[in-house]
Amino acid sequence: MGPGTTSNTIASSELPASSKGTPEKTAVASASERAIPKLSITAPRRDDDREPDKRPLDLRLITRLLSYTRPYAFKRNVLFVCVFLRAFQLPAIAWTIGAVIEGPIAGHAEFSSILAGALGLLLLAGSTQVVFHFRQRLALELGEAVIHDLRNAIFAHLQRMPMSFFSKTKIGRIISRVTSDCEALRVGVQDVLFVTLVGVGQMMVAASVMLYYDWAMFSVVAAISPVLWVVNQYFRKQLSGAYRVVQESFSRLTATLAESIAGIRVTQGFVREELNTKLFRDLLAWHGENVVKAARMEGRLLPLLELSSQSFIVALLLIGGYRVLDPDIAKPAGELIYFFFLANIFFSPIQILGNQYNQALTAMAGAERVFALLDEKPEWEDAPDAHDLPPLAGKVEFQGVSFGYDPARPVLHDIDFTAEPGQSIALVGRTGSGKSSIINLIARFYRPQSGDVKFDGHSTREITGDSLHHQMGIVLQQNFLFTGTIRENIRLGRPSATDEEVRQALVDLDCIDLMESLPSGLDTQVGERGAQLSLGQRQLVCFARAMVAQPRILILDEATSSIDTLTELRIQRSLAKLLAGRTSFVVAHRLSTIRDASLVLVLEQGKIIERGTHDQLVAKRGEYASLLAQFARGAQIVEALHIERNQPTMLESATTHVEGPLPQEVQTAGSPPATIAPSVTPAAMTEPSDANPSA
Numbered sequence: 001m002g003p004g005t006t007s008n009t010i011a012s013s014e015l016p017a018s019s020k021g022t023p024e025k026t027a028v029a030s031a032s033e034r035a036i037p038k039l040s041i042t043a044p045r046r047d048d049d050r051e052p053d054k055r056p057l058d059l060r061l062i063t064r065l066l067s068y069t070r071p072y073a074f075k076r077n078v079l080f081v082c083v084f085l086r087a088f089q090l091p092a093i094a095w096t097i098g099a100v101i102e103g104p105i106a107g108h109a110e111f112s113s114i115l116a117g118a119l120g121l122l123l124l125a126g127s128t129q130v131v132f133h134f135r136q137r138l139a140l141e142l143g144e145a146v147i148h149d150l151r152n153a154i155f156a157h158l159q160r161m162p163m164s165f166f167s168k169t170k171i172g173r174i175i176s177r178v179t180s181d182c183e184a185l186r187v188g189v190q191d192v193l194f195v196t197l198v199g200v201g202q203m204m205v206a207a208s209v210m211l212y213y214d215w216a217m218f219s220v221v222a223a224i225s226p227v228l229w230v231v232n233q234y235f236r237k238q239l240s241g242a243y244r245v246v247q248e249s250f251s252r253l254t255a256t257l258a259e260s261i262a263g264i265r266v267t268q269g270f271v272r273e274e275l276n277t278k279l280f281r282d283l284l285a286w287h288g289e290n291v292v293k294a295a296r297m298e299g300r301l302l303p304l305l306e307l308s309s310q311s312f313i314v315a316l317l318l319i320g321g322y323r324v325l326d327p328d329i330a331k332p333a334g335e336l337i338y339f340f341f342l343a344n345i346f347f348s349p350i351q352i353l354g355n356q357y358n359q360a361l362t363a364m365a366g367a368e369r370v371f372a373l374l375d376e377k378p379e380w381e382d383a384p385d386a387h388d389l390p391p392l393a394g395k396v397e398f399q400g401v402s403f404g405y406d407p408a409r410p411v412l413h414d415i416d417f418t419a420e421p422g423q424s425i426a427l428v429g430r431t432g433s434g435k436s437s438i439i440n441l442i443a444r445f446y447r448p449q450s451g452d453v454k455f456d457g458h459s460t461r462e463i464t465g466d467s468l469h470h471q472m473g474i475v476l477q478q479n480f481l482f483t484g485t486i487r488e489n490i491r492l493g494r495p496s497a498t499d500e501e502v503r504q505a506l507v508d509l510d511c512i513d514l515m516e517s518l519p520s521g522l523d524t525q526v527g528e529r530g531a532q533l534s535l536g537q538r539q540l541v542c543f544a545r546a547m548v549a550q551p552r553i554l555i556l557d558e559a560t561s562s563i564d565t566l567t568e569l570r571i572q573r574s575l576a577k578l579l580a581g582r583t584s585f586v587v588a589h590r591l592s593t594i595r596d597a598s599l600v601l602v603l604e605q606g607k608i609i610e611r612g613t614h615d616q617l618v619a620k621r622g623e624y625a626s627l628l629a630q631f632a633r634g635a636q637i638v639e640a641l642h643i644e645r646n647q648p649t650m651l652e653s654a655t656t657h658v659e660g661p662l663p664q665e666v667q668t669a670g671s672p673p674a675t676i677a678p679s680v681t682p683a684a685m686t687e688p689s690d691a692n693p694s695a
């Protein structure tokens, strides 16, 4: 009998509601570098700025976390009653067993008295389990309710955060706020609090009764318990370290597996199968070694832990026995029986409390991060007196706009231009020149540091973001489709659109036949991120999404992907229809779009260096003309490479589907007339950096 031995029968039925493995096994933290084998370049690297997995207890965080139980006050209060009852029930069971042994059994009384004692114990045990049932059930329900609310709050908060937040925050971090951090909080609410209270209560009740029976023996118990706690924490720390290494190797393994599958085309294309298989085999072996090491350590430490607990019981037995035998003290032997049962009740929570303490530190770290996210204020919001935009004619003005993602490093300088209603503005410039940044400001994803952006004369600072976005359509280069059907994806543009309006949008874009010829027509599933559709089909769905929104202002980042000739022609036609009659801003990759634009803005290092129509700019023979020349040269070089390798050329379609020869005046000296391929546009704009935040 001892803390580790009888605990299964009496004391440790106070289990955490969530039995998801030891904290060591769920911990994620840095591992000892020694244990990690050298990895090839394809192996995912460790996240060096890993977040701490523990934090000291903090009353402010605990109070805030508990405030989330307020809506469930009744449930929470019943739980406290259960906790209170259980703190008494477990010592009462121990005491009853002692009383039956010491009384009717040791006194050789009638069997009926033993039977009465046994029945009493049965009743007590039954009522204990009923309370236990409600304690577990209510704790689970409360934990789930709190985490449900917290996750909702985080998600709603994220929806309101501006693009600047997403561009500076790693996506993995955001996800772990909602997943692992919330899980740690759930454990904190449903387990740590109540299990700890039951444990502490049970220890206090047992201590009081032991004190009543024999204060001298109790002093020994009281002196032993801190030693037990320290030994327990020491062993736990060792195990925790071993399991962290296991966790680390396991995450490497899964990350490598995921990356290998995602990059299987590159692997096969570059004949890396052997190398990757070897890397995976090494990682697997390393992980296996770590698991075995941890298991061996557990095999050594757990028996030692049990032994240390049992040694204390041996010490108690010696001291207690001496006190019974010593004629000067002559303690009754029966009291020793009570004492041992109660000592067991007193000792058994120590291990559980050690575990809960570690869980509490993990929950604190999670709480701090979750609350920090919830407290993160958007850098800017609608002004308190912001008004809704009336239906727009579509005039957009940039007046002396300067802007930097980091205010100390401006990327746009003094930008001035006006787009009249219905005009199409093409943005052209080398990579990093500021095209996406202009688009980000039009979409009001960011706020200019100085100057103003106006819509029909209304300053962007005075209007509500929603009223602007309702009149704006955005089609990005990397078309984002959500899992669902084509129809559902189109309807994202305007959720109230009827089936007929969705269909009409496709008819207007002259591509209804392409969609209806799919296996389930508009009800075809697009797959994850649209993976089951071709690039061209995805673009058309995004055009239709913008079309159905009927925006007055359209922002378009033209795709650079090479697609087949026929589809490209369809897309060109659809695009012209989508842009017609709307004020549009296009980061242009096709000469046709630039040619048709009312105004071309040529950007360099955040400044507009040339402006005018395509013809005017070509005639000027300035930066624009030079860009077009590079445009053409790039196309030829890439095509030549493909021919040399005798591979299917990315430009095969480009030579036929794009706009025909460049004007003679901008052709590269000595080269034949070139065509412009979307895929090789040197001045092409890529996806605005915020569209794929912190990927």
Ligand SMILES: Nc1ncnc2c1ncn2[C@@H]1O[C@H](COP(=O)(O)OP(=O)(O)OP(=O)(O)O)[C@@H](O)[C@H]1O
Pocket: 167, 405, 406, 411, 429, 430, 431, 432, 433, 434, 435, 436, 437, 438, 683, 684, 685, 686, 687, 688, 689, 690
């Ligand atoms: N989210 C961001 N945070 C900080 N700096 C950024 C961010 N996005 C862009 N920049 C910087 O702003 C400058 C202008 O970038 P921008 O994306 O507007 O250029 P771009 O002309 O659209 O380039 P590309 O054609 O390559 O897409 C660049 O120096 C870039 O490094």
